[in-house]
Amino acid sequence: MYKIFSIKYFVFFYFACTYIVHTQTMREPLWVTPYIGRGIEYSSDGTVFCTISAYGATIWDAQTLTVRAHLATQRQDISKVKFNHDGNRIVTANYDSTAIIWNTTTGIQELILRSAVGRIYDAAFSKDGKRIVLATQNQALLFDAFSGTLLAQYVGHSHNINSVTFNPQGTEIITGSDDNTAKIWSTVNYQLIRTLKGHTGKVRYAEFDGTGATIVTAGYDSAAIVWNATQGNSLLTLKGHSKELLAAKFNSEGTQILTWGYDNTARIWDRQSGKNIAVLRGHQDIVWHAAFNNAGDKVMTTSNDKSLILWNIGNQVTQLWKKVCRESVAEAIFSPDEKYILTACNDGTTEILNAQSGANITTLQGHTYSILAVDISTKGNRVVTAGGEDYSVKLWRASDGAFLTSYQGHSSRVNHVSFHPSGEYILTASDDKTVKVWSTENAKLLFTLEGHNDGVRAAHYNSNGSRIVSAYNKVLQVWDASTGSLQHTLLGHERDIQTVSWGADDHIISASADGSAKIWDAATGKNLTTLKGHDEALTCAAYSNISHRAATGDRDGKVILWDAGTAKEIIKFQAHQYRIESMDFNSDGTRLVTTGSDKLSRVWDSGTGELLMTLTGHTAKVTMAFFTPNEKYIVTMSDDGTVKLWDMISGKNILTFDNHHIAVRTAQCNLDATRLCIGSYRGSVSMWDIPDNLSSLNDQQLSSQTFCSLNVDNTQLTIENIYPDETGNATCTLYSILGEKVFQTICTSRSTIADISSLCRGIYIAELVSCNKKMTQLLLLE
Numbered sequence: 001m002y003k004i005f006s007i008k009y010f011v012f013f014y015f016a017c018t019y020i021v022h023t024q025t026m027r028e029p030l031w032v033t034p035y036i037g038r039g040i041e042y043s044s045d046g047t048v049f050c051t052i053s054a055y056g057a058t059i060w061d062a063q064t065l066t067v068r069a070h071l072a073t074q075r076q077d078i079s080k081v082k083f084n085h086d087g088n089r090i091v092t093a094n095y096d097s098t099a100i101i102w103n104t105t106t107g108i109q110e111l112i113l114r115s116a117v118g119r120i121y122d123a124a125f126s127k128d129g130k131r132i133v134l135a136t137q138n139q140a141l142l143f144d145a146f147s148g149t150l151l152a153q154y155v156g157h158s159h160n161i162n163s164v165t166f167n168p169q170g171t172e173i174i175t176g177s178d179d180n181t182a183k184i185w186s187t188v189n190y191q192l193i194r195t196l197k198g199h200t201g202k203v204r205y206a207e208f209d210g211t212g213a214t215i216v217t218a219g220y221d222s223a224a225i226v227w228n229a230t231q232g233n234s235l236l237t238l239k240g241h242s243k244e245l246l247a248a249k250f251n252s253e254g255t256q257i258l259t260w261g262y263d264n265t266a267r268i269w270d271r272q273s274g275k276n277i278a279v280l281r282g283h284q285d286i287v288w289h290a291a292f293n294n295a296g297d298k299v300m301t302t303s304n305d306k307s308l309i310l311w312n313i314g315n316q317v318t319q320l321w322k323k324v325c326r327e328s329v330a331e332a333i334f335s336p337d338e339k340y341i342l343t344a345c346n347d348g349t350t351e352i353l354n355a356q357s358g359a360n361i362t363t364l365q366g367h368t369y370s371i372l373a374v375d376i377s378t379k380g381n382r383v384v385t386a387g388g389e390d391y392s393v394k395l396w397r398a399s400d401g402a403f404l405t406s407y408q409g410h411s412s413r414v415n416h417v418s419f420h421p422s423g424e425y426i427l428t429a430s431d432d433k434t435v436k437v438w439s440t441e442n443a444k445l446l447f448t449l450e451g452h453n454d455g456v457r458a459a460h461y462n463s464n465g466s467r468i469v470s471a472y473n474k475v476l477q478v479w480d481a482s483t484g485s486l487q488h489t490l491l492g493h494e495r496d497i498q499t500v501s502w503g504a505d506d507h508i509i510s511a512s513a514d515g516s517a518k519i520w521d522a523a524t525g526k527n528l529t530t531l532k533g534h535d536e537a538l539t540c541a542a543y544s545n546i547s548h549r550a551a552t553g554d555r556d557g558k559v560i561l562w563d564a565g566t567a568k569e570i571i572k573f574q575a576h577q578y579r580i581e582s583m584d585f586n587s588d589g590t591r592l593v594t595t596g597s598d599k600l601s602r603v604w605d606s607g608t609g610e611l612l613m614t615l616t617g618h619t620a621k622v623t624m625a626f627f628t629p630n631e632k633y634i635v636t637m638s639d640d641g642t643v644k645l646w647d648m649i650s651g652k653n654i655l656t657f658d659n660h661h662i663a664v665r666t667a668q669c670n671l672d673a674t675r676l677c678i679g680s681y682r683g684s685v686s687m688w689d690i691p692d693n694l695s696s697l698n699d700q701q702l703s704s705q706t707f708c709s710l711n712v713d714n715t716q717l718t719i720e721n722i723y724p725d726e727t728g729n730a731t732c733t734l735y736s737i738l739g740e741k742v743f744q745t746i747c748t749s750r751s752t753i754a755d756i757s758s759l760c761r762g763i764y765i766a767e768l769v770s771c772n773k774k775m776t777q778l779l780l781l782e
Helices: 008-025
Strands: 002-004 039-042 048-052 056-061 067-072 078-083 089-094 098-103 109-114 122-125 131-135 139-144 150-155 161-166 172-177 181-186 192-197 203-208 214-219 223-228 234-239 245-250 256-261 265-270 276-281 287-292 298-303 307-313 317-324 329-334 340-345 349-354 360-365 373-376 382-386 393-397 403-407 414-419 425-430 435-439 445-449 458-461 467-472 475-480 486-490 497-502 507-512 516-521 527-532 538-543 549-554 558-563 568-574 580-585 591-596 601-605 611-615 622-627 633-638 642-647 653-658 664-669 675-680 685-689 709-713 716-720 730-736 741-747 752-755 762-770 773-781
Touching: 039 078, 039 329, 039 340, 048 078, 048 340, 056 078, 056 089, 067 098, 078 122, 089 122, 089 131, 098 131, 122 161, 131 161, 139 161, 139 172, 150 181, 172 214, 181 203, 181 214, 203 245, 214 256, 223 245, 223 256, 245 287, 256 287, 265 287, 265 298, 276 307, 287 329, 298 329, 307 329, 307 340, 360 403, 373 664, 373 675, 382 414, 382 685, 393 425, 414 458, 425 458, 435 467, 458 497, 467 497, 475 497, 475 507, 497 538, 516 538, 516 549, 538 580, 549 580, 549 591, 558 580, 558 591, 591 622, 601 633, 622 664, 633 664, 642 664, 642 675
Parallel strands: 161 203, 373 414, 580 622
Antiparallel strands: 002 773, 039 048, 048 056, 056 067, 078 089, 089 098, 098 109, 122 131, 131 139, 139 150, 161 172, 172 181, 172 203, 181 192, 203 214, 214 223, 214 245, 223 234, 245 256, 256 265, 265 276, 287 298, 298 307, 307 317, 329 340, 340 349, 349 360, 373 382, 382 393, 393 403, 414 425, 425 435, 435 445, 458 467, 467 475, 475 486, 497 507, 507 516, 507 538, 516 527, 538 549, 549 558, 558 568, 580 591, 591 601, 601 611, 622 633, 633 642, 642 653, 664 675, 675 685, 709 716, 716 752, 730 741, 730 762, 762 773
16 A cells, blocks of 8 residues: 655655745735535634635634634545544545645645545544544544555445444544444454344434443334443333434433434433433424533524524423524534534524524624625725625635624625725625615615516626616616616517626627627617627627727637627637637727637637637636736636636737636626635635736746646556646656656646556655646555
8 A cells, every 4th residue: 555654854854945945936816705504513611713615614613703714625524523632633625535634824725635535515624633434435444644645444334424433532433334334443453343133214313422332223114222332232211202313412411312313303311311301392493403502501403494492491392592593594503611602504694593592693794605896996905796696796805814893685696796986885796686776885785676577597786886787588678777767678689688787988888699699779778780790699798998999709719809890790700619608898999809618719800810829727618807907917717716807919828827626707806906805616816916026937937836746546547636737748757766767757738647566665755846836655565
């Protein structure tokens, strides 16, 4: 087996040298919006907590409620997060077969652990923090938590493992599985100790009590079973629930057991007698989560019915309070001092409640779905984001990403958001058939533009902010921006409008799937001209305010340049192999940039249609391109998870912003082109600085971090996620411990597999070079 290896002083010295090279070339975002929504976890010392969404996690300081670090997994859904006992490390278990250990102070990845058998459903640190166990599809994997060495593969379950926990001593592990069993494994000799059989349905959860002598399991057979951990015999079967159980938990003293599940109730049981002490009825839907407080005199339950209930379980069980949230509560926890309750709601918020009264103390906000639009105010001090499927619009401080306010009112997906030129108002367009105008001062809704017969695809202010144009289906509407009154309804397109934008002299250009573009006078509502010349549906259009030229692009990759005044075709040409995704004129209208599904961006002379430059480097569809306001750069964004900055004169890629391989949905640059805001498909918004000395830098010197990892399967060395240089190559070299080069391979794509079966056992240094950056890692071949 091949393993990543660490040698105390050698590793420190070797990596210290290479780390200097690496950090000089790596760019990090100035800030990233919090990941919130799926779950929440507190460190045992109460100093930090972690909020979780499907795509990342955020570490918060529990005292100041400020963000310590963002954990962008670069991969797929997070299933669980777990702190170590000291709270200085956390593990994210991911559905993409990886688990990542992070430093909770810096947010830096310390270790990546991989499963060869599929998804990881659960993870746990041992109490001393030295080991970590992962639950996969049918195996449990035990790792050294610092070196990443695989210590044991526990094979025996025939179906998915749902939960995994250590005993307090760290000598045993218990797993609960869909094969209706729980198994106890040794962390000393790595053998199966015993199998607990008794459930007739899936075992959803299993845990040791505080002494390690007793185990409780919860199953889909509606029962919980208490076991003797030493002998493996069942002591009690707790029956009373009418539907499947989700979990069972001991109180801190081990004298009572709490169960909950699909019958809308939670139950409390006496550990010795098995007597059902209390049934907690108060929810109208599935009880997702329940927990004892440390003292054991209170229980908290959350439900799919959007409610959270705090119960007093003294001599008489009573509801202390009940809180109804906007959406169902995925998880809730007590703070270690029990003054607060933290809830993770499915509307993308985390609420901090007073544990005595249930009153809201504060709400932490973030997006849970794709960011469909972002905008930066003219002054550059505010950022507004539209969260799409979570119906939310949020305002952030541009300097540090601090959340300022949320705009609540839309009842369906928000497709577009933009600032008024003054920065005093925000315009939002939604699938709920409305456009809304909000105050940035107090988040007050000023008025709603109603009368659309379908979802509104886009809405834009004109250059002086006096008018608004909105688009839905085949219709455009022009509104007075100060009063919200409808001025004109613009009819004429025969199929859905794809894009709409303002042009010169208060003119509007719209592009339709009917193959035409139209230019309208917003003051009179008249159709000034119709641009027809495409054989396919249009996908986009652009209008130059200065040159009075227009451009249209279709789904077959063709572009037509027009004289917007006479509606005469200047030139028609094949710009891209496939669909035109976007286009934009520079400020004087002399250049046009286009992007396509062919992974390319191209810059054209708008007077002649001459190709001036082709921008290559993206590895997936380029969804948008635009010229920066200062006319120095072109910005392109792609489904490959990167945004690239290109020199407008030479066409060189001088800066790449790596969005952790998450597809980019939208981006905006501020007026002086010093900052760039990026919104992703996974609900995160990040702000990046653009250095003012880019002209003195070499091509791609500030390219995105070369993220590479090495894992070994038998005799094959796999190299992942290499960003190739401009020649399309990256180099991997293996050196012996004495520095002798023993193997080299050229990577011509983002991953390659090389045969290293000829290498002898021992320690090797892997060096990967791409874009003038080096990444190094030690391997132990044994």
